[in-house]
Amino acid sequence: MSRVQRSRALRGLCTLAAAGALVIVLFPVYAVVVGFFESTQTLFSGTYYWLPHAPTLDNYRTVVDAQSANVLTSLIVGVGTALLSLVVAVPAAYALSKYRLRLTVVLVSSLLVCQIVPSIVLATSLFVVFHWTHLLNSYPGLIIADGTYAIPFAILVLRAFFFSLPNEVMQAARVDGASEWQTFRRIVVPLARSAVITVAVFAFLNGWGDFIFALTVLNGSGIQPITLGIYTYLGNYSTDWGAVMASAAFAMVPAGVLLVVAQRYIATGLTAGSVKG
Amino acid sequence: MKLSMRKWHRGMATLAATTCAVVGLSQVASSAANTITLTEEDYFNTPGQISALAAYNRQFEAAHPGVTIKRQYVPFANLDTKLLTQAAGQDLPNLMAVDNPFVPTMISTGLTVALSDLKGFSTKGYYPAVIKEGFFNGKYYSYPVAGANSIALIYNIPMLRAAHVSPPRTWAQLVSAAKALTTKQHYGIALTCEPAEDTTWQWEPFFWSNGGSFAKISGAPGVQALSLWKQLVSDGSASKACLNWSQTPAASSQFMAGKAAMMVNGPWNFPTLNLQHWYYGKQFGIVPVPVRVPGQHVVVPLGGEDWMISNTGGNAAEQLAFEYIQGMQTPAKELQLAKLFGYLPAKISVAQTYLKQAGPEWKVYIDQTLYAHPRTLGLGVKYPKVSQAVWTAIQAALSGSQTVKGALATAQRQIDSVLKS
Structure with a gap:
């Protein structure tokens, strides 16, 4: 041959x-x-x-009215988680990769440790903390809870990407008189576009697919994401699998559309750090 | 560089402050004068249950101006965990409909109110097994929600007729009937053996009626009861797929789809059965769970939920919550709720009236309630762990990974260590 x-x-x-x-x-x-x-x-x-x-179409009729509001809730939570993650993770990852801080090693390893803790353990402690701070039953509460996973992951991915950015680019901006903040905003963030979109998508999916935190943090406030909504049909005495399937199909659509749109960036975003690094 | 770093820090600080402010705004003060909101959590999701609670809440709110009942549905699989989390945060709902095996655990948190300390509490007229679910250290902590439920053998009349089999009353009859009822199209019986509480619950009537007790599970009653199930599976009379089946809807759907001639199941299936034009006496019949030797009493476990009140809401809320659940204990309300929930009334006299009104399909269930066991009897908070050891043994024996005796010996060791702890 x-x-x-x-x-x-x-x-x-x-x-x-x-x-x-x-x-x-x-x-x-x-x-x-x-x-x-x-x-x-x-x-x-x-x-x-x-x-x-x-x-x-019985299943569709069962869930369409009951679950539409929940899909919207999930969207808000997903987008909120994505925004919160970006706001925290982009500057944090930049700082952790480009500035020499004494605590860098400790910070980065604690970000890794964060992801080891099972969410049910975290949920219980978060419930207590949110109870003190009156964050239960609110969008911000749920978004912050979902951020506990999305943010460390986003920082680690972005940090790897920022390592691949040549320092010369930032130095050139400084020579031209840009402040540190301007360099970050005008030069670094646009260059990191695909990485930023990638972590935003993952953070969105984190918030979108979360069940444990929503279950723990929300109590009869009218806020109910689709992941909890599906469980309306799974009970001790009756389970409507057709409706469960229909809700799941509903829940797939927005996430699916988002992934298809963002797909191009995700591929580049995930490989960018490793190839150029 | 230093200066810009400081700027950077200031930027981050502003960001943090803004986040805090946004978060702070989201808290809405909800305490107005003279109004009180009672929060309630449960896992009821059938149309009958939902409408029964909604109607009762409306009625209660109308009778108590200024009071709002806020009902929160929590998925069945997650209510226990959620309640414990809330207990850890000292933020339990005012009212909770707790699955009865979990009642002792809730009592042990020390955050639920002893109802027998409140004025007007009475255990008079209740089936002992039902009201004892909330009994601990000389006090009662709960009232039943809409009554109780249990299981019996439901069979497909046309299939039994076609096979010339009469409904089995003993284990020997069950084995031969199941064999005769197995054809290419259907199995003789649909068992429930998924790794969960409903498997233990399904096995309990066989085990308890045979004189078994969980403290001595590896003794003869346990070996005989598990060998019976094992034989049904090895005869091919019960599908081995039952290792993944829940009681409802997996096993019940097998029965309703005509894939099994018999199943052990509860009255909550009646609405679904009727909806598919299965009627008692024509398409399906009911007999008690068979016993090993004639003359043994059928001892079934009791299912259902109990109302509990948390003591984290203050005196006024506690009193009001007590009025809420007391209002459900009148004979008229009990009848109405039991019908909508598909449960058996918790009081003996009410159950007799119910039998006349609701139909003969309830007879077996109502008759056996008098001899029923609360699952937590003598085990209290340890029941869930004991139950896990039991369903693990059932799975091991039926899947063939252990012999019946070996599986029960393992369970015995686990139960011993649970009981000692």
């Missing part, structure tokens, strides 16, 4: 493997879409139908 042939065979194998992985990863999404049109009885009948068997 010639080298060309071999590499062609290898490429074919890789494509096959990738397609296989894709099928596995996308199957739940497919199942949700099929479930959207199925009745709960059909879902539990013991036979899996690849295409909706006796399609019905």
Whole structure:
């Protein structure tokens, strides 16, 4: 076999493997879409139908009124988490990569440690703290809680990216008379665009998909994200799987659209730090 | 460089201050004069339950001007954790509908009110097992929510008729009936063996009726009861997929889809059954859970929730919360709530009236309540851990990873250490 042939065979194998992985990863999404049109009885009948068997829009009707407000809540929380993460993480990551601070090592390692703590442990302590500070039952409370995961992650990713920015760029700006803040705002942030968008998307997904913090921090305030909303249909005495599937399908749409739009930046953002570093 | 660093710091400080201000604004003062809000948490999600509570809340608010009831739904799987978190923050809701196995744990937080200390509390007329769910150290801490529930054997009449089988009363009959009822299209019985509380709960009637006690789970009653389930699975009369099945909706859907001829389940299935044109006496029948030898009493566990009141809300709120749950204990309200919840009334006399009004499908459930056990009897806060040891053993035995005796011996060791602690 010639080298060309071999590499062609290898490429074919890789494509096959990738397609296989894709099928596995996308199957739940497919199942949700099929479930959207199925009745709960059909879902539990013991036979899996690849295409909706006796399609019905009952599930859609069940959830459309009940869950629309929750989707909006999730959007607010997701966007809020993304904004909070950027506001904190972009300057923090810049400072941690470009200034020599005595505490850098301690700070960076504590950011890593932050992510080890299971969220249920954190949720319990946050509940107590939020109770003192009257942050329970509010958007800011939930957004800050979701930020506890999004922010450390964002700082670590951005810091890796900022290392790849040549110091000469900043020095040139300073020579031209820019202040430290101006350099940061006019030069550094625009250069870091794809990295910033990447961490913003991840922070958004963090807030969007959060369940534990929402469950802990919110009490009958009327604020209810879609992740909690889905659980309306999962009970001790009755479970409406069709409605669960329909809510899940609802919840996928905004996040899916966002990911497709941001996809280009995410690819560059994730690799930028490593390649140029 | 130094100067600009200072500027930088100042910028960050402003940012922090702004964040704090925004956060501060979000707190809204909600205490107006002469009004009081009672917060309530539960996991009720069936249409009947939701409408029953909404109607009662409206009625209570109308009778108590200035009072608002704020109901908060919490998913079933998360209410216990949530209540403990709230207890840690000393911020429990005024009213809680607690799943009865969890009641002792809530009492142990020291944050719930002993109802028997309040004026007007009475245990008169209640089924002993129901009212004892909230009994601790000589005091009662709870009243039942809309009554209680339990499980019995529900069977598919046409399938039994086609197989010329009569509803089983003993284990031997159950084994042979399940075998005769297994065809290519359906299994004889749908068991529930997912790794969760409902598996232990499903097994309890077999175990308890046979004279078993969790403190001696590896004894003969336990081995016999688990061997029965094991045999149903190894005969092929029950699907091995039950290792992933919950009682409702997994096992119940198998039954309603005609994939199983029998199931052990509760009266909360009646609305769903009727909705699909399954009617008692025509499509489905009910007998008590079979016993090993004729003459044994059927001892079922009791399900259902109990109202508890937290002491973190102040005296006025406590008193009002007590009035709220007391108002549900009148015979008329009890009947109405039990019907909408799909529960059995918690008082013996009310249950007799209920039987006349609600229909014969309730008879088995109502008759067996007198001999029922609260699950936490003698175990208190330790019940959840004991239950976990039990469902783990059931899973191990049915999946074949351990023998029946081996699985129960492991469970015995775990239960011993739980009971000693």
